[in-house]
Amino acid sequence: MSATAEVMSGEFDQAAVVAEPLPPVVGGGAVDSGVEEEEGEQKSKGRGQIVLGRNVHTSCLAVTEPEANDEFTGDKEAYMASVLARYRKTLMERTKHHLGYPYNLDFDYGALAQLQHFSINNLGDPFIESNYGVHSRQFEVGVLDWFARLWEIEKTKYWGYITNCGTEGNLHGILVGREVFPEGILYASRESHYSVFKAARMYRMECVKVGTLVSGEIDCADFRANLQANKDKPAIINVNIGTTVKGAVDDLDLVIQTLEESGFTHDRFYIHCDGALFGLMMPFVKRAPKVSFKKPIGSVSVSGHKFVGCPMPCGVQITRMEHINALSRNVEYLASRDATIMGSRNGHAPIFLWYTLNRKGYKGFQKEVQKCLRNAHYLKDRLRGAGISAMLNELSSTVVFERPLDEEFVRMWQLACEGNIAHAVVMPNVTIEKLDVFLNELVEKRSGWYGEGRGEPPCVAGDLGSENCDCGLHK
Structure with a gap:
């Protein structure tokens, strides 16, 4: 092999722990969209510092x-073929140890491999064909119609598109709200996804962070107090259909009731529902509140690479047709209209979504939701049975538990952590067998972390509630 190739020929293992060099440790105290974090808030969460991941240059x-x-x-x-073959093995290994992020890795799109040779681009408005003919709008609009039926809005009364990710859905929904109410204040709970506060910074919006209950739901008493302090300005509200860390579902009906009781008529507020993960699961959960355009909401977004299981990041964003004119601009270059965030859009993603929706349908998704919830309860019960603090919200498949002490273990299982807590998101690809392997490893390692003078597990009553905490004080 040439000298050039030999320079790159070393083995690599993306799961390995590399000691040096690592990015610096950063502290809390960040400013989110005009709302400063309280002094020492990060420290109050337990760890006090955020350790960034390893430097990829290694x-x-x-x-x-x-x-x-x-x-x-x-x-x-x-050489390149050998690198890709080794990389494939790495992906297989990392997929086996994947628990902390809400991605469904159980899919097979072999039938769509024949389309990889085409540059499919859905630039512009999905409902208006542009001059670029290699597109998949017919699939995209079919997918949008399916979600419109799910969220109960007529074809002639909605507008939407397939986004590049859940963040883009939030950026678009909040942008529509800002265009409808240019002087409006954005309200979002402290446990909203970071993209909501990113949107506020990008759009230079006044933003109020609302307190949350221990479950992670928005605290409507605090929400009411903030609304009453700003009665003179319209309200733009982000409602979480499943929060990022705890999987908590904000009570949409109570949010609407709080707005109405605070003197906000329907023409003075705009609600965006961030349903990134659970927005597609909740319709199939008994007793779950309904997300519907029959209620006074303005937009809904979900991710396509999470519960659905698309191999590339994507999402679905739907809003009311009456709102979109504030954003729309005719583009002669495209022979189309545009009201999206991005210009070019992945034309393959709508085909993957269309394929899955046709294969599974409502009944298929219902079975998968039931399986996820059942397995999530199994994980929570086993954790509590092992004396490990853990919580599971009623409408969620996100199991929250005390943060493992060993960062190498966290990295191996790709757990998402915040302060003294971590979580596992039970998706359709997470089997009982996989959970048993994880649990056995956790229990074994935990016995070495604590006991016999080596320290005590952290108290997480402030994060999960005293009834879910198994520390020495709350057992």
């Missing part, structure tokens, strides 16, 4: 220019 694969010599070119092709 494992990156260099890009080198191809050789003019055909013999060396052949060597390089063989």
